[in-house]
Every structure is written in structure tokens, then in C-alpha cells.
Amino acid sequence: MKKIIISIAIMGLILSCSNDEMQPILNISSPSAYVINGESTTISVIDLANYEINTIKLSNKSGGGHLSHNSSDDIQFPHHIYLSPDGTKLSIGVPGVDLTEGHSGVHETKGKILIVDAKTGQTLSKTDLDKPNHNSIFSPDGKEIWTTLMQHDGKTLVFDAQNMTLKNMIAVGNDPAEVTFSSNGKYAFTANGGSNSVSVIDIQTKKVIKTIAVGNEPVGAWTGSDGNMYVDNEIGKSVSIINVDKLEIVETVDLGFTPGYVAYNQSLNEMWVSNAGQSFVYYFTRENNKWKKAGSIQTGLDAHAIAFSKDGKLAYVTNQKNLTVSIVDAANHTKIKDIQVGQKPNGIVIKN
Structure with a gap:
């Protein structure tokens, strides 16, 4: 190893000696x-x-x-x-x-x-x-930091959040990307892009308890508050939905486009998927107990990460090649405004 x-x-x-290196205390x-x-x-x-x-x-x-x-x-x-x-x-x-x-x-x-x-x-x-x-992501209790090593013999690493000492190294699939946690705080999910699978890790034992085959080149298993994990398969142009209680795929949604990110809106019971490289976010609703594409929202070029406000009324979408974040009225599926940010914005998190 x-x-x-x-x-x-x-x-x-500590502040650096030049103004160029100085980060103001906010x-x-x-x-x-x-x-x-x-x-x-x-x-x-x-x-x-x-x-x-x-x-x-x-x-x-x-x-x-x-x-x-x-x-x-x-x-x-x-x-x-x-x-x-x-x-x-x-x-x-x-x-x-x-x-x-x-x-x-x-x-x-x-x-x-x-x-x-x-x-x-x-x-x-x-x-x-x-x-x-x-x-890299905090564990549900905040005591650990989890990350992956994007290599052929993939690893998920667990660090002590207090002193950043390495606690565990867990073998997963090939070329793992995002590691995330289920909403019930029991499991970590590592998306293995090179193995077309997701490794399910028991947070307490730090053991892989199941490997679930998904679509072609998964990037992340995104956490839904409905007890599901939403896996975006980039090359497969699909979303694999894993039920956390069953630890099995309960639905596969064929998109017809390359997903950039998947987010579940609990208040609307909608699944939102950004279209990688394009300027749209698509929203899906339940029809005959299946996810069906209901419409699209134009945000900015290379729409990527999606975050909802606590009440689910607003969505925030990063546009990687537009240098903006779009603010969207979630219920009406209309863009309110764009906010200029830095170059190639991707990840976003909301602090209430």
C-alpha cells in the first residue's frame, strides 16, 4: 500500500507580509x-x-x-x-x-x-x-473529515477533524470521486467512476458493507431528504436512485443529457438535474410513481451545483463558465437574477 x-x-x-497575500478577517x-x-x-x-x-x-x-x-x-x-x-x-x-x-x-x-x-x-x-x-466532507457528528483518493485502486480516507490525523483508509472501487452521507447518518457513499459502482460504508465500523452497480461513470451519490441517494452517471446520462433502507437501486432515470449535479427538493417533491456544459437545469416530477421530466430553467453556461434554501422556495445554481450564481424561484421555476462571482464557480453550500 x-x-x-x-x-x-x-x-x-497569521497574516502574510504583503498586501497581495493578506486575507482580511471577516x-x-x-x-x-x-x-x-x-x-x-x-x-x-x-x-x-x-x-x-x-x-x-x-x-x-x-x-x-x-x-x-x-x-x-x-x-x-x-x-x-x-x-x-x-x-x-x-x-x-x-x-x-x-x-x-x-x-x-x-x-x-x-x-x-x-x-x-x-x-x-x-x-x-x-x-x-x-x-x-x-x-472533503464532515461526518454527520462533525468529528471526522472524509475524502477519497482518485486513483485506480481507490481509497476513502477518514481523518480526525480536530487534528487531521489519518484514522482509516478504506478500499473502494476504481477512481472514486465524491463521498457523501445518507440523511439518516448511518452510511457513507463513495461513487466509483472507474468501476461504475457505489461503495456503501458503515460509518461506525468503517467497513464496506455493499457495492452497488450503477450507470456509466458515476460522480456523486447526492443526498436526498426522502431517504434516497441520487447518483449522477455522467457517461451513462442517467440517474440511479438508491434507497438507503434497502441499499438497492429502486429506479433508473434516463436523462438524454449529461448530468452535472442532482438535488432533491422536499417541499416540492421534485428532482432537479443540471445539464453539464449547457445552460439549463431540468426538473422532474412524480408521474405514475416514476420521475418524469417536467420542464427546464435557463440559468447560465455549464450549470453545475444546485442548493436549495431551507424552506425549499429558492434554488441557487452555480454556472461554471458564466462566472455567476443564478437565484431561482423554485415553485415557479423562473430565474430571479444572476450574481457575479469568481472564475469557474462549482461547489456551493448554504449556511442559514
Whole structure:
């Protein structure tokens, strides 16, 4: 087994010596949307009351993408972002490669995990991995950080959230991407893009209890509050729906387009799927106990991640090649406005 190289840099509130490297200490207290801008290496923090934006710098890079003088910073292309259960910290996967252009060539880079203070914007720790990762996510109790290694002999890694020491290394399928958790807090689901499967891991025992065959090149098993996991199969152009109680596929939805992300809206009982590379989000409703395409919403080019407000009335969609986040009236399926953010926005999380 190849040794995993791990190093932790505790940043605290240390400020760099040049203005270019300085991250201002923020005071984010309002309900906000945190948007990862992969190419800008920043987080746009959108105040959901007035849509004003604060920016969190994750890198010491100066303009034009070059490193600042004497900088050893190597944070490149942060991808997905998750909030700790208590709402105080953000966990960010940094694959080191632009995943908006696809997953080819990812084996040549090294990934990282960043932990950021959700209120101040200060980086609390940086953990280096010897292979790229798709995301990093807090466990349901907030005591662990889970991530994957995107390599042929795939691994799901579990770290102690307090000191970022490696606790477990779990063998999964080939080229795993996103790792997520079921809404009941019992299982982790790792989407194995190279094996066309999803590994189900018992959170307590850290053992794979089942491997479920899905469509071609799954990227994530996205958590639904209805007791299902929604798996987007990019090459298969489908969604595999896994029932968490049964741990089996209960429905496969053929899309006819490449999915970028899947989100379930409980208040409307709708499934929303973004169309990767295109400017649309499609919504599906239940008809004869099956998901049927009901319509589309035009957002921005390369629509990607979808997040709903707590009451399900608003949707927030990142548009990777439009440098915007679209705010959508979910019930009426109409766009309200676009908000300008950084370059190649992808992951988004809502803090209420």
C-alpha cells in the first residue's frame, strides 16, 4: 500500500507580509451562500438578505494566476465545499486539477483538504494528499473529515477533524470521486467512476458493507431528504436512485443529457438535474410513481451545483463558465437574477 503523505499547516490568524497575500478577517454572521471559484481559488460569500459579496482568498496567488513573490502556496482548483454540522467550519476538496474540464489526467496531481473558519474566512488547516480528491466532507457528528483518493485502486480516507490525523483508509472501487452521507447518518457513499459502482460504508465500523452497480461513470451519490441517494452517471446520462433502507437501486432515470449535479427538493417533491456544459437545469416530477421530466430553467453556461434554501422556495445554481450564481424561484421555476462571482464557480453550500 502506497504511503499517504500528510502534512498539516495550522494557519491561525497569521497574516502574510504583503498586501497581495493578506486575507482580511471577516465577520460573516448572516445567512449566506458559500461558492467555490475553482479558477480564482476563492470563495464568494453571498449574503442571502441583500446579495452583497465578501471574498475569501484560499491562495497567495497574485493576479494572472502566478504565485506571489517568495510564496510556496500550491492551492489549485478547489472544487467542492461542505459545512460542519455546527456551522462553524468549511471543508474543501482541492484536487489540484480543473475538474470542470472532466476527470481525465487527474492521476498526475496531488490533492488537499482545507478547513476554513466559516465566520472569519481564515484557513485553519491544510492537509496534503499524494493523489487528487474530489471533495472533503464532515461526518454527520462533525468529528471526522472524509475524502477519497482518485486513483485506480481507490481509497476513502477518514481523518480526525480536530487534528487531521489519518484514522482509516478504506478500499473502494476504481477512481472514486465524491463521498457523501445518507440523511439518516448511518452510511457513507463513495461513487466509483472507474468501476461504475457505489461503495456503501458503515460509518461506525468503517467497513464496506455493499457495492452497488450503477450507470456509466458515476460522480456523486447526492443526498436526498426522502431517504434516497441520487447518483449522477455522467457517461451513462442517467440517474440511479438508491434507497438507503434497502441499499438497492429502486429506479433508473434516463436523462438524454449529461448530468452535472442532482438535488432533491422536499417541499416540492421534485428532482432537479443540471445539464453539464449547457445552460439549463431540468426538473422532474412524480408521474405514475416514476420521475418524469417536467420542464427546464435557463440559468447560465455549464450549470453545475444546485442548493436549495431551507424552506425549499429558492434554488441557487452555480454556472461554471458564466462566472455567476443564478437565484431561482423554485415553485415557479423562473430565474430571479444572476450574481457575479469568481472564475469557474462549482461547489456551493448554504449556511442559514
